[in-house]
Amino acid sequence: xxxxxTLQSGMAxxxxxxxxxxxxxxxxxxxxxxxxxxxxxALYQEFLRLKARLEAEGLFDPERKRPLPERPSKLGIVxxxxxxxxxxxxxxxxxxxxxxxxxxxxxxxxGDEAPxxxxxxxxxxxxxxxxxxxxxxxxxGSLEDLWAFNDERVVRAIADSSVPVITGxxxxxxxxxxxxxxxxxxxxxTAAAEIAVPNAVDLLDGIRMLAGRLNFALQxxxxxxxxxxxxxxxxxxxxxxxxxxxxxxxxxDELTGRLDQAAQHRLQLMQSEVRSAYRHLSSLNPxxxxxxxxxxxxDHAGSIVRSVNQAQVDDVLDIRVADGMILSxxxxxxxxxxxxxxxxERK
Amino acid sequence: xxxxxxxxxxxxxxxAFSELEQIVETLETxxxxxDETVKLYERGQLLAKYCSALLEQADLRIRQLNPNTGAVxxxx
Numbered sequence: 299x300x301x302x303x304t305l306q307s308g309m310a311x312x313x314x315x316x317x318x319x320x321x322x323x324x325x326x327x328x329x330x331x332x333x334x335x336x337x338x339x340a341l342y343q344e345f346l347r348l349k350a351r352l353e354a355e356g357l358f359d360p361e362r363k364r365p366l367p368e369r370p371s372k373l374g375i376v377x378x379x380x381x382x383x384x385x386x387x388x389x390x391x392x393x394x395x396x397x398x399x400x401x402x403x404x405x406x407x408x409g410d411e412a413p414x415x416x417x418x419x420x421x422x423x424x425x426x427x428x429x430x431x432x433x434x435x436x437x438x439g440s441l442e443d444l445w446a447f448n449d450e451r452v453v454r455a456i457a458d459s460s461v462p463v464i465t466g467x468x469x470x471x472x473x474x475x476x477x478x479x480x481x482x483x484x485x486x487x488t489a490a491a492e493i494a495v496p497n498a499v500d501l502l503d504g505i506r507m508l509a510g511r512l513n514f515a516l517q518x519x520x521x522x523x524x525x526x527x528x529x530x531x532x533x534x535x536x537x538x539x540x541x542x543x544x545x546x547x548x549x550x551d552e553l554t555g556r557l558d559q560a561a562q563h564r565l566q567l568m569q570s571e572v573r574s575a576y577r578h579l580s581s582l583n584p585x586x587x588x589x590x591x592x593x594x595x596x597d598h599a600g601s602i603v604r605s606v607n608q609a610q611v612d613d614v615l616d617i618r619v620a621d622g623m624i625l626s627x628x629x630x631x632x633x634x635x636x637x638x639x640x641x642x643e644r645k
Numbered sequence: 646x647x648x649x650x651x652x653x654x655x656x657x658x659x660x661a662f663s664e665l666e667q668i669v670e671t672l673e674t675x676x677x678x679x680d681e682t683v684k685l686y687e688r689g690q691l692l693a694k695y696c697s698a699l700l701e702q703a704d705l706r707i708r709q710l711n712p713n714t715g716a717v718x719x720x721x
Contacts, residue, residue: 371657402710509690
């Protein structure tokens with residue numbers, strides 16, 4: 299048989315079993331198949347009765363459970379100032395979330411004086427302004443050790459607390475009526491502290507993630523603004539007078555070219571006109587005629603004499619021939635064709 | 646930024662964190678002018694540093710009540 303408790307000398311127990319008689323020696327032997335501490339059975343019956351009554355009253359209803367704060371800034375503790383439970387809680391809080399302010403309301407957690415002290419501690423913490431959550435804790439022990447947390451007054455005080463209560467009483471397997479009345483039951487004091495506060499490591503991750511989103515958001519905004527700026531400046535570029543100037547310059551260059559070409563053309567035309575005029579002139583050269591035996595007569599004024607009417611007797615006339623001039627004097631003149639304009643004087 | 650830093654010190658972790666969350670939300674969803682965006686960003690950076698510092702450097706503050714007399718003692 300496996301015993302649920304370690305038997306020690308002086309322990310008061312209640313045992314169940316059968317009696318055997320060893321006749322030869324006259325000995326009675328007790329074959330025990332169940333054992334429990336004296337009084338535990340009665341306590342357990344009491345526990346079940348009270349539980350049923352309070353349950354029927356609605357004290358343990360799920361609707362009564364309040365949500366717990368995610369990041370409590372003020373946390374109360376109801377436990378023994380000297381117990382290991384307090385150290386476990388404080389170590390857990392230090393490790394996970396040292397930002398919370400801890401208000402300790404010490405009390406006895408065992409014995410007759412425990413219930414009124416637990417109730418006073420709860421009241422004192424409820425009176426503290428800004429209290430976010432209260433831990434009610436005690437280390438492991440027997441059903442009798444934990445009995446204060448089954449005290450009806452304590453259970454009612456926990457249910458009536460205006461601040462949410464987390465219990466961490468005994469070990470995983472221990473259930474007290476305080477656990478049922480609390481907003482949340484944790485299996486141990488350490489677990490109660492873990493449930494009460496977030497983990498700083500997770501929070502740091504959360505902050506890093508937010509900082510990352512912050513950076514990304516800024517990059518996004520500046521990228522958007524840069525794109526917008528690029529778009530506008532390229533549109534401005536298109537409207538720049540530089541383009542207009544460039545096309546004006548092109549037009550000017552084109553006109554200059556056409557001007558040059560036109561002038562060139564005109565010049566060539568004029569040159570060829572001059573050449574042809576010169577050829578024409580050459581063909582009209584009077585001296586060429588003179589070469590053929592004609593002469594040109596001019597009067598003293600240099601006018602060419604074309605008619606007899608231009609010459610009077612004794613007038614001096616110049617006669618140009620091919621190789622020089624002959625100075626002559628008019629002796630007479632005869633009008634041969636009076637109807638015509640006149641003709642060269644001949645000698 | 647001296648001004649907002651001194652204001653930061655007055656903020657609890659919860660206040661600083663929720664302001665940080667709000668700023669990120671704003672920057673992600675709302676179109677703000679550039680100078681305001683930069684201001685929000687810088688404020689957000691400060692808040693993130695402040696929150697991290699609070700978490701990393703904080704020391705658990707413990708106060709002990711004496712429920713029997715109502716007096717308050719400080720101690721560790």
